[in-house]
Amino acid sequence: MSSSSERRETFNSYPDQGFKAYSVVLGAWLALFPASGLLNSTGIFQAWLLTNQLSEYSESQIAWIFSVFAFLFFFGGIQAGPLFDRYGLKYLLPTGACGLVISLVCTSFCTGKIDDPFMFQSSRQTNSKQEYYQFMLAFGCLGGLSSSIIWTTSIATLGHWFMQNRGLATGLATTAGGIGGLCYPLAFSRLSHRIGFAWTMRCFALITILCFVGSLPLLKTRLPANRASRVVLDWGGFKDVRFTLTMSAIFILDWAVLVPPAYITTYASFHGHNEIAPNILAILNSASTLGRGLPGFVADKLGRFNVMIVCSMLSTLSIFGLWLHVGSNTALLLSFAVAYGFFSGTAYSLTPVCVAQLCKTEEYATRYGTAYSVVSFATLAGVPISGNILDTSSGSNYTALILFCGTAYAASAILFIFAKGTSQGWKFFTIF
Template sequence: MTSSTIQSQEDHDNDLTVTAPPYTGDVDLEKAITRTSMINKQSSKKICPYDKNDLPPHHLEKIYTDETSTTDSSSRSISPDDIPDGGYGWVITVAGFLGYFVMYGVTNLWGLFSQAYATSVLEGKATTLELITIGSLIFVSINMFSPLSSLLVSRIGTRFTYGLGGFLMCLAVILAGFSTEVWHLYLTQGLLFGFGGSFLYMAVTSVIPQWFTARRGTAMGISSAGSGIGALALSPMVNFLIIEYGLPWAYRILGFFLLGICAIGTILIKDRLPRSQRKNLPVKSPFQLSMFKDVNFVIWLFGSVISLMGYLPPLFYLPKYAAEIGINQTDASNLLAILSAMNAVGRIGLGFVADKVGRLNMFIIVSVLSGAFSFVIWQFAISYNILLVFCILWGATSGLYYALAAPITVCIVGSHNISGGLSILFITSAIAAMGTPISAAIQQITPNNGYFGIQMFSGAVYVLGAMICIYLKYRLTGSLLAKY
């Protein structure tokens, strides 16, 4: 029997057999058949799916087809590197928007709350410095508890962390309604609200990079715009509740209203990778001291934190400043709402532009502009109309840190160090909350308790932070005009 007859018979019986070399008369036929059988057995043990380009010419193509057809598609894993840059990510962005709506919407209104406390429940019981410091404590708590929050996100998941943070914040608002002493507010709206906010903040900032790459700045801009929209919507609402029902009941009604918003966000948010895959990923320490060896990262910390110190004083002092120049409580509330609305518009619009021109570039530009507006406009805002101009211009540029901080940090430290980088950034950002008590101290030594010192301080730290970031950009790109 010839080799071609044997080959034809075997092909008929089993079409999975690799074709043996033609018989030339010098090859032992029995060894050739045995070798072919061994090749078939070894090929059948390969793990699917195959890369066809890596297989030898005589590969068993039918094995690949049969095995993949019987594999349950639900058991296929999602690649950690296959980021959709959209899709359900936009729903995640909405959940982030709702989270920022509650967290920073309430925080940005502290100037309104403190002015109401100073003229009602705590009149004669607390100084301006004591009341303003409560707002700073919220920011300190949000940032200082971020490493714990980051660890909880890594081990338990985004949805649980988001929901827990939302519940604690709403509980803090409700409990603050029972406050009769200033230290009650330190524990509730200051510490507890900030503690819950840190969980929600880390949940949002950690989950958005899972869904976006090229559009990350836009997504973070939309999410962080919730803080401006939150203050815009809540400012007239809180002012109405205080006038109609008093400060304690205004807090309680607000707390239950915000609880419903947090519940919606908790339902919408989720991690991109399923829990079965996340638990197999290595969990890094949320605080890595080795990252301080990265000089560029350290420079970014200095620049961003110094710039951020200028954000809180105008925000918290606006209602008090408006009262000083003769603007009534309702108009002051409207000015704060307009400032917050422009803050939201700036975060979305400028966040989108930042993806085009470079996120660090945009951060530098808006920091310089915010400082200039404090220098040139705020000190001359002695009427409603001029103060309105300041609220529009400064509001549009001042809060872009919250949209760009995370994407810029990822660009500097790399996506593999995002958890450690953001944890360190948030902890050091707590230093920026010192901008408010520093401003209060400056006001005390200013003649007639004027606001000139506060205005100059806010503008100076914005510009100084921008100059540090310009130096960072030159180190990273070697050019002042490059996109980064």
């Protein structure tokens, strides 16, 4: 058998099961726990900074810190993807891990107007005025870029081991974001009042170190490196109408998906749900954990695009049918958090699988990185746009915010329908 034939057979045959394959899933889960967990916990950090270190800034200004984090989380794939295809994860993953640890440690030293309660009075008086740029550089920029490397390499590595069960594998790995989004807010709300903001962030840095020590020996590539991959933008995918429609759907989806996690805590406080406000984000993220894992298994059987369409439509219904009517009704707020958390989980677990379904595995990381560099601009704009919507009405018009979020989700669902129809025909029950 020729070397080219052997190479093609390697790319066409996937383990799809077994100890080695699922140990890679565990490695990806451990790597994604701190990176995705922080992404899904920005709402609790935003609420803290709004009333503490950055209390002199508006909510939309503070939101930019976390929007930059989310933007770079995906935009960084523009280089991480091609580098992964060309060199693998040997150097990329440790670089991302070290960067995220340094980011959290630096964030713990960011100064603010209101300091940790355990500092001496003299220290409080000598501290300078709050420094917005420190949070932006430490958490927003360095944290976002480092997390991008971790996310891209972890998701791309799963593509080396799974094809038929790729939806399940990706879903299981991305539950790390849901569980992290449950653990980090709960830990932050308790630790920040006991040991202060600075030491809480250092505890998170320690958790990050432990996760990466566990992930490094487990997360391994299987396919040979693609030396032909260029570390440049690859716009070839956008010549495919199916790919362009899919990325348009994901672009609009990313306008909306981070809005409820970012604002549900402040929304709950504004409407008097003071008892559950500190924990509502954790409830949403715990539901998201199931919403990342279970739909992946179903998607492998019934079609990745099919499940993505259904979950996008149900997310839209939860926004318009529940969140829009919550007000002071605690039961409705809890119902929305659970429903939206579950159905929106596919935005993280199935969108990479939908993209992979439209390209070759050896091109996936490059194609994914380039495409998401475009999508990341939606992530950058989504939360600040929402903050500006609130600011235009003295920070109290959540109705307009909810309508914006729901409309974006509905438009995304329609584009997914067109992407599927263009790819596989317009029959409803076609598996794709």
